[in-house]
Amino acid sequence: MSSPSDCRFSESHEWFKTEGDVVTVGISQFAANELTDITYVEMQPVGTTVAAGESIGGVESVKTTSDIISTYSGEIIEVNDAVSADPSLLNSDPFGTGWLAKIRCDGSTSDEELINQASYDEKYPA
Secondary structure (H helix, E strand, C coil): CCCCCCCEECCCCEEEEEECCEEEEEECHHHHHHHCCEEEEEECCCCCEECCCCEEEEEEECCCEEEEECCCCEEEEEECHHHHHCCCHHHHCCCCCCCCEEEEECCCCCCCCCEEHHHHHHHCCC
């Protein structure tokens, strides 16, 4: 399964889709496969200010707990409550209904250190 070409990826397996000054954040299919059955999701609340490199939440699975790290600075403007109610959405549709949060970027960070889709899929096939 190929990742969406309009997303960029971090080495810690988050995906980021930029639309204007808003970035949608989720985990990659590779991450979902590695975690196996995701059982719990907790995200920072709307209104939280986040700096690049900080955790904006976490996911738990039968295997481990993982932080969700943002590579962007800004304010969390939306969280996906559907994922909190049904964490399995991260396993079944990580690029669609399984998105985690939206951040309004403050312009102080960029996606230059992120990996494009082709390079990510080559390095981390799902």
